[in-house]
Amino acid sequence: MKARVLHRLHSALERHLPEQRLFLRSDTETRFIRLKPETQLIALAGSALVVGWAIIATAVLLMDSIGSGSFREQAKREQKSYEMRLNALSAQRDARAEEAAAAQERFNAALAQISVMQSQLLASEDRRRELETGLNVVQGTLRRTMKERDAALKGEAEAIATLQGATGSAKTTDGRLTDVEGTVDFLTAALESTARERDAMADTAAAAREEAQALAFERELILDRNDQIFTQLEEALTVSVAPLDKMFRDAGLPPDQLISTVKRGYSGQGGPLTPLTFSTKGLPLDMGQNRANNILKGLERMDYYRIAAQKAPFAIPVKSAFRFTSGFGPRWGRMHNGTDFAAAYGTPIYATGDGVVIHAGRQSGYGNLVKIQHEFGIETRYAHMSAVRVKVGQRVSRGDRIGDMGSTGRSTGVHLHYEVRVGGKPVNPMTYIKAGQDVF
Structure with a gap:
């Protein structure tokens, strides 16, 4: 019974996929390979699977590309809204400063x-x-x-x-x-x-x-x-x-x-x-x-x-036009201990409070780095600079220029990596910046 079913199946396949022979000829002899109907069916099925997988993968890539474009547009809109909010906060800060004066x-x-x-x-x-x-x-x-x-x-x-x-x-x-x-x-x-x-x-x-x-x-x-x-x-x-x-x-x-x-x-x-x-x-x-x-x-x-x-470091380290590129918190599976400010190469960087320079030079990962020790156990760090304009032991005041923005160390582009540490522990710099903007 089983042999009869296989024979009928083979006969049906031969009507649609007759046996083929592939000849391989050399200088001395000629050989051939027989392609049975079952072999041809398997080959066709495999080709169909490969083509279907290619179509599905292409569709997935297209959909992912479209979704990524939409996400980038949304990110740009959110960034623009954030910058407008920062400008408004800056205007409010100036108004409060005038009222206080x-x-x-x-x-x-x-x-x-x-x-x-x-x-x-x-x-x-x-x-x-x-x-x-x-x-x-x-x-x-x-x-x-x-x-x-x-x-x-x-x-x-x-x-x-x-x-x-x-x-x-x-x-x-x-x-x-x-x-x-x-x-x-x-x-x-x-x-x-x-x-x-x-x-x-x-x-x-x-x-x-x-x-x-x-x-x-x-x-x-x-x-x-x-x-x-x-x-x-x-x-x-x-x-x-x-x-x-x-x-x-x-x-x-x-x-x-x-x-x-x-x-x-x-x-x-x-x-x-x-x-x-x-x-x-x-x-x-x-x-x-x-x-x-x-x-x-x-x-x-x-x-x-x-x-x-x-x-205390309540000021913003960058006074020229800039944009926030990364905030304080986990990033790519690691802790990002500061806030990143992106601007043009060579943009001036300023001290955010009175203090003493305790480091001015290169440090692994940070590139060109300046550390300033402030009162109350607070320390600020300014990394990836293209030029350092202060020396160790120098006393600086808020608003003094300490360096230029660059991309030294582990950096993917021109920006300033700014950290605030209290008692050696990193804290969110935006806490101090926002608190200062509400008053000054």
């Missing part, structure tokens, strides 16, 4: 005005005390004069009574009368002088009271203006300090610990930030003096923030 100018002007008004207030207090002292002296003199007048009147009355009741010779009486008249004239002149002094003292006392009332009113006006100025200063200080506080927190630098570190390096005091003290007797400060001291403490905190912000 304007607020600082207003704050300085208000502080100068407070100093002038405080001097005026102290001068008015001294004048008021002097007037009160003069008024007390005038009142004491007036009371003494009135007592003397009363005593003189009493003496005059006694002299008149003595004169009226006197007895004796005419000569004695005339002498006594002359003495009494002289005494009366003297007392009358003394009374008139005393009355004039009393009237003058009363006028002086009235004028002193009026001037004291005017000074009290002026003092109230000054206190009211001081209250308004203090309120404006407190609001300006809050607006100025809050963004700086947020910037350091976003960068992972606790503000209190940061200020403590800055104080250890800058412990001097003096100038406008010295606390106000007006009493030498240990008396407590009033509300205005406490508010002034609180403002001075806020100014001192802002000054420490300014010093810390200058020394």
Whole structure:
């Protein structure tokens, strides 16, 4: 049965694929190879499989090419959107910087005005005390004069009574009368002088009271203006300090610990930030003096923030036109410890904060590399540069040019590889750059 089925199958194949012979002829002999129908069927099937595989593979490659083109277009659109966002952030940063500068100018002007008004207030207090002292002296003199007048009147009355009741010779009486008249004239002149002094003292006392009332009113006006100025200063200080506080927190630098570190390096005091003290007797400060001291403490905190912000790497290392090509994080199965900035060959590269250069030269993989040690245990690295413009041990400030962009080391194109390390551990540089853009 099996042989019959195979025979029928062979006969069917022979009708469509008759046996073929392939002759191989040489100089001495001729050979041939028989191609049975089954062999031809296998060959045809194999060829069909190869052709089908080629068609499928070609289709897959075409689809992958189309998908890659679409992905590249999408990546370009996302990159363009990212660059527009960065430009907007840069514009916002410039606006915030202008607002901070304007607020600082207003704050300085208000502080100068407070100093002038405080001097005026102290001068008015001294004048008021002097007037009160003069008024007390005038009142004491007036009371003494009135007592003397009363005593003189009493003496005059006694002299008149003595004169009226006197007895004796005419000569004695005339002498006594002359003495009494002289005494009366003297007392009358003394009374008139005393009355004039009393009237003058009363006028002086009235004028002193009026001037004291005017000074009290002026003092109230000054206190009211001081209250308004203090309120404006407190609001300006809050607006100025809050963004700086947020910037350091976003960068992972606790503000209190940061200020403590800055104080250890800058412990001097003096100038406008010295606390106000007006009493030498240990008396407590009033509300205005406490508010002034609180403002001075806020100014001192802002000054420490300014010093810390200058020394920490919050700036962007490239100021010319650039594009981000790779961010912080895993890349191609390995950890990428920095952010890449791509720009034209030779583009200037700048220090992002104050610090000291601890490496300036080639290093495996990094190519031409500059390392800068900043305060607070922060280190920045600038790799793949075409030229290095600083030396080891050199102190640099934010914005100083340290090299040119290139493609040295393990690099696939012209770009800057920028790293930020805290305590030797790599952190995302964009954390510091974005925190700085929100303030400066």
